[in-house]
Structures are given as C-alpha cells and as structure tokens.
Amino acid sequence: MNAKTLMVQGCTSDAGKSTVVAAICRWLARKGVRVAPFKPQNMALNSAVTADGGEIGRAQAAQAMACRIAPTTDMNPVLLKPNTDVGAQVIIQGHAIGNMDALDYHAYKATAQAAVLDSFARLCSQYEAVIVEGAGSPAEINLRANDIANMGFAEAVDCPVIIVADIDRGGVFAHLVGTLDLLSTTEQARVKGFVINRFRGDIALLQSGLDWLEERTGKPVLGVLPYLHGLQLEAEDAIARDVVAPTGAGLRLRVIVPVTPRISNHTDFDALRLHPQIDFRFIGPDETIPAADLIVLPGSKAVRADLAFLRLQGWDTAIAKHLRYGGKVIGICGGFQMLGAEIADPDGLEGAPGLACGLGYLEMRTTLASAKQLRNEQGQLCLGGQPSVQGYEIHAGVTTGPALARPAVQLSGGPDGAISDDNQILGTYLHGLFDSPTACDALLAWAGLTEAKSPDIAALRDTSIERLADTIAEFMDTEKLMAIIEGRA
Template sequence: MTTLMVQGTTSDAGKSTLVAALCRWLKRKGVAVAPFKPQNMALNSAVTADHGEIGRAQAVQAQACGIEPHTDMNPVLLKPNTDIGAQVIIHGRAVATMDAKTYHGYKRIAREAVLASHARLENQYDVVLVEGAGSPAEINLREGDIANMGFAEGVDCPVILVADIDRGGVFAHLVGTLELLSESEQARVAGFVINRFRGDIALLKPGLDWLEQRTGKPVLGVLPYVHDLHLEAEDAVDTRQAVKQGHVLKVVVPVFRRISNHTDFDPLRLHPQVELVFVRQGEPLPAADLIILPGSKSVRSDLAFLQAQGWDTAIRRHLRYGGKLLGICGGYQMLGMTVSDPLGLEGEPGTSVGLGWLDIHTTLAAEKQLCNVTGRFRLSGLPVSGYEIHAGVTEGVALEQPLIMLDDGRSDGVCSADGQVMGTYLHGLFESPEACITLLRWAGLEQVERVDYRALRERDLERLADLIEQHLDTARLKQLCGVPLCES
C-alpha cells in the first residue's frame, strides 16, 4: 500500500491532469488505485455514490481509476460564497459557513477527517494518488497545513512537484518553491515534472541538466502541450472551443461572481454545432439562440449582480424576439418570483424578487439535496440523467408543468406554457447525448449531431496515460508507486 502526492508550483500547474493521467496509467497495469485530495476549494462539485459532494476533478480521477467517486476521495471541500467566507463540506456534507480566520481554527478537526479518509482508502487500494492544492510555498498558509506538505509530512509520502512551462519562468518556479520548503519537506520531493512544453525538447535539455545539478532532484519527464485535450476544470472557466461546422447554434452563458458547476457547459463547448459564449462582468449579452443561467453558490447575490449588469433587460429583449431561456439550479431559482434565504445560508437573511418568468418561489433550506438521477423529458419521452446539488425548496403553480419525470417518482423543473423558458435542478444535462439533442432541438437546431461527451472524456483519459508512457520516467514512477519493475 503506497501513497504518492502531486503538488504544483502554482494553481493550474497541471496537478489534476497529472493525477488523472497517473490514475489511468496504473489502472492499465492492473493496479487498484484511488485518487485523493485532502482539501479542495472549488465551486465545481459532483455527487458521489454515498450521496455526498466532492470536487469534480476527483470525480474525473475516479473515472480514470475505473471506480465510483466516494466522499473519502475529497474529505474537505470549501465552496466560497463571499470574498471572505466559504461553505465547509466535510465527508460530503455541509457543516458550516466560515470566514478564513474561523476555518484556520477549525483545521484540527478537518485534519482528523482528512487522515481518516486517507486511512480508509489505503486499506482498500494498492496505491493512493494525492493531489495538492495551490502551491506548498504559500508561507501564510503553512501553519496547520492539511492540503500540501502538512499532509505529506503527516502520512510520510513522497511528492512529485509539477510546474507549467507555458506560463514562463518554470525553473524559477521549481527552484523557488523548493527553496521555500523546510529541509524535511525538500527531502521528500522525489522529482519534477514539467508540463505543457511546446517545441524541440533538445532546446530544453541544458535547462533540465542545470535544474538537476542545482537541486539534486531528477526531472521525471516533460509533458507536451496538447491543444485538444479536454478534462473538466477544477475551478477556472474553460473557454476553448471545438472546431465548428455547418449551421451553428449560438449559446450565451452569463458568468456570475459565484458561478458553480460551469462544467455543465463542457459538452456544448465541444459540440461541433454550438458556439458557446461566456459573458463576463462589464460585457453586454450578445444576440443568441439560447441563453443559459448557470448554477450559483450565492443565488441572491448573483441575481443582484445579473441585474446590476443590465443582463435582465437584455434577456427580456431576447425573449421578446423569440429566443429560448434555460436556468440550471441557481439559475432556475432566479427565473422564479422570489428567492428567500431566511437562515442566511448564502449571505444576509432575506428575500429577493426574482426575474419573474416562472411562477415559482424558492426557499433555501439547511439540508442539501444530493443525488444522481435518471428520468425522461415529459414532452418527448427521451431519457435524461444528471445530478442534484441544491439547498433550495421550490414551490409554485408552474410545477404543474414539469420538465422532467424522474425514475424515482419525483418530477423536476418547469417548462413555461409558451415553451420559451425552462428551468431544472439537474446538473450534467448535456452529458447525455439524447438529452443534449433534445435541448438543442428545442433551442432551434433542427439537425443535431450526436456527440457522446462521456466517450470523449474516456478517450482523453487514455491519451493522458499514453503521455505518461511516452514522456515520463515510468521505471521511477513504478518505484514510487510500489509497482514491480517487471510489470509491463
């Protein structure tokens, strides 16, 4: 039983991708492997088999391992709902909302949850691949650390340090990070991986030789920049598009300050017949066939933000000219008459007047709805699947016209009488080919190409494993993971 940790010199250095790649590489070799992230701060989350909530990156890594996501894979999840506060989720369940100072004092309890989850995974799997958070060299976060070297020291595991050369300054990042670690932490760094390299590797060789001589640490390999590799982002909004062809449907998504689960739109980014546009603060909403209001971790605050941008006026004009409007989770709640937060779960207690396009009223409740679901669209009868992560309880006359009939006997969402406006609590709608076709046809695309997003994700996980074989020191990786060197 072995634990190996991947830490990065910066956020978005490639930690999530490298862990996913190593997970699939080990799975290919018949190794029972599981992903683990002690502490994650992200608004993109997934529902697990044990009905909890973890970061989406760990759910994708679980797929790379060929196993179901479990709350032990990400025992501490922080979901920011203000600039200074976040909802704290332990073992998949929200326990409190805390500011940074309060959470710092809570870390001792969080650490116990982290170590308990790690111990359970070690007992079940041959290898546990751990992803760090941000950078281990954040001096102000070192005390009580459970996300990076504090965890590695606690369980006594080796660490791979990854850096993104595409940002520039890769040698400074690696050497500087190493210099800011304690002697014991430096000793457990087993080597470096350089990520996203473009060009002739021979031109990089002198730098690699210098790095190894300067630090005494081996470079385990250099991963190339792969332009069309798409894995779900842990937090940053991915705006890359697939090549478009023929008649293209234009879809616009306003980016809220607390946008959540924007990975819902990855299948649209990658669809050859959809032009997906993310609109940010200060930008007007362009003309579109479909506007989608995404999820939000702070619904009333983001509703006020939407109105302050003038986007509500643009949406009203969009509907007047026959455009379609879809709300997902928090966006669905905004489409109603009121959104109430009597307990102050997402900010100050109170009630906000909604956009008024659906006759529903939502009240935020302390207990979240967390489940994976399947069902069928009420009008077409075609299948749909997704997952629910929401604290809102929605009531109202419009619910008499549900969008989806769920297999568990419940209904979900609303379709307006004129068919222009829809709302749903289901995340992941567009991952199902049939559901994606249904919604794109509703939005105005007559002939829709069938795209299997889950198959695309599986393809890219296999490509990542190929990169490990081609570009990294697999003999050394096998040693670090406890895999016999005679293994093929």
C-alpha cells in the first residue's frame, strides 16, 4: 500500500466527519495531491451511482467531487440501507447481496471486512493519499467486536486518527475526553489530535479549555473550525431541518415534499429548497399538507410500507384534494411507483411478500425484482423545449402499463416515466431531476412558475467545498495535519 492514510472519526453522529473529510480532500487536491475518500461502512438512504456501475453513499460521492475525481464503489465498500427499524439491505462493493437484521449483520462483519480491506488496498495503489471517514462513534462499547467502521479498521491498516467533536451541541470536552478514555491503549496511541467543529464566539473564551484538554489528554487540538452558515453540501442521510430557506416577496411557488419513514435520496430537492422563488417545505409525521402548487413524492427504500404510512397520515386524501383544485404532482422513483395502480413484492425484497394498491393516478403496475437498476443517465425532458436533464437511477422495480406510452423523459437508455393525460401528474425513476437549471426551470414552468431562475446546484456545492478547504487552511494547524498524514507525527 503506497498511499498515506488519515482516518477522521467523531465523538457522535453528525459531529462533522463527512464535511471535515471533504474539506481535507479539497485542501490536498489544491496542493496537487492525488487523493481519494474512503468510508469502510456507511448506513444511509442517500446513495449515488458510481462510474463503475455500483452504489455508494452520497457523502462519499460528494467527497470524490472534493477530490476532483469520479466516485467508485471502492470508496464505500459496505453500504447499509435500512428498510426496517432492525434490518437493512446490505450492499457490498456497490451491489446488494440481500437483507439482514442487526444480529445477522453483526455476525457477517468478518466477511464484510475482507471487502473493506480489498477496496482500501485498491485505492492505496491508485492514489497518493486516502482520507478515511469513520461511522458514528468509535466508543460504542456494544459494537466494538468485529468493528470495521472505526478503530477496528484503523488497527487493521495501522493508520493515524483524528477525532472531531461538535461544540455547537455543548459538552465538547466531555465528548472528547470520554471518547478517548473508552478506547484501548493502542487505539488511544493512534489518536494524533482533535478537531473542534462548529464554533461560534470569541476564541479567547475557549482557550483555557483547549489548554486543559491538551494537558489532560496529551493530544493537540489541531484546529477550531467556525460554524459555516449557508453551506450547500449533499446530506449523508438526515434531513436538515435547521436550514434557512429563501424568504421574501419574490416567492411565487409553494412546493411540498411529504417525508415518509424510509425516504431516500432527499438530496433530489436541494435545488428546490434553495430556490429563491419557491416556498419549500418538508412535511413530517402528524403534519397536515397545506395548500400548495406542487407536491413531490420522494424516493423510498420500503415503498409499500411508506405508502401505508402516507395513507395513515391522511396525505392520500390531501393529494386527491390538491389535484381536484388543479395542483401538480411529481413522483420520483418510489414516489413514481406509488402513483400507479399496484406495487407487487412477490419475493419480499422490502418486507413481507405481498401486494399493495397504489394511489391509482397512473395506469401502470410495478413488480419489485432482485436485480437492482443502477445507472447514470442523461437525456431530455418531455416538456416544452425538451431541455437536457441528467441524473441517476437506483431502483429494484419494473414498471409496466399504458401510462408509459407518454414518457416524462427520453434518456440515453430509452424512455422513462409517465405524464398523465390531464398533464397534472409526472413520474420518473430519474434522481437529480431538478439539478440542471434549465430542466428545473421547465419543470417549475409546468407546475405554474413562469420565468423561473433556478440555481446551479452543482456550482453551489463546489463553492461550499471551496469554503471548507479555505477553512482548513485558515483555522487548522496544517503543518501538523500534513505531518500526521505523512506519518511524521
């Protein structure tokens, strides 16, 4: 293995591991280092299709963008996509091998480790540096046996570790000291420093705490990173509820996305959420769908279960009323399947085998099949001007029926989706539908927003990655950081 390696672990989930990895990757890429991201094991319902035709977490795809390289399956060799509270679909090196409950997967970890080490070795042979992201916390005592996500991996490949803590939530010193104390002696030795994330205020008021932390642990604080407002990065999994949406008199279109328990790839809606002309809202459990111009049904990892949840919330009735009053509806992937007459899962791929009645707005039926469709696509929308669109497909369903005779998009692989005869409903398997500004403009015009001026979401994401790299350069001890990466610390 030729590449220098650094592993970024966190005291908690959402401590900032993904963003710190992306920041370091872009900082190194700016310096001309050939660098790649790596996450041994990820649990997320936001995924991406790679250049080599597999599936990985979207966070690693975003980190590959930070490295200015195309994502591959080796960057996230184990992806877990929860489909129940105690089980998940297991994806190894980009391809699903089946569903496992938590206990079965715990026993499977030794087998999964072989794929993890194989992918890591391949990256090390291709790049000068590999920046590794841990998962959750390394101090989860009940998960330490056969660990492949945190210190178990670091010990296996003998790499240095830095630990990130989120000061914005409070308790940062307890988090760091407690995490370190719960590690073994050899694991403590490979921790080379701490990063404190999301700091707001006067650093002078924090200095005494930093001095105490370094004296108490013998580990340096490599940097205190400020809270960066307005970052536009693809979420690893959780929906960002604290994002400030555009406001003002210019808002002209009301868009609603109902959030089901197994919602997937909600990054599809970043371009709408940030649109200066849109009043965008995610609607959660026990919330009523308000009057809107457009309702978008998102993807789902458990379509029949999420459809049942949608009905339990009374959202099916709200959608019917919305359509009666002339509103528009878009369904993406699982949301597209819900719009048909029925959804069959004869093999129990997403739960118990069975059949569910769809919402019945499109004359089509979907049968779930074990062979998952994974591909990057480009083509044209079947709307005015036929603007170019590009995105990706990740689904296990095969949809047939007369509704498909009027497709929503014409892709390089053929027609996809459907538009209803009354022009009120559009469905497609294509994720990333709104990411192209011209395609987003056309879809919003179809929904009633004339003269839309959609943001370039790809440019916004790249600008955010540049801000992260600037933050590393300004607020971290980059000499110590580089010494750790190069094995000189």
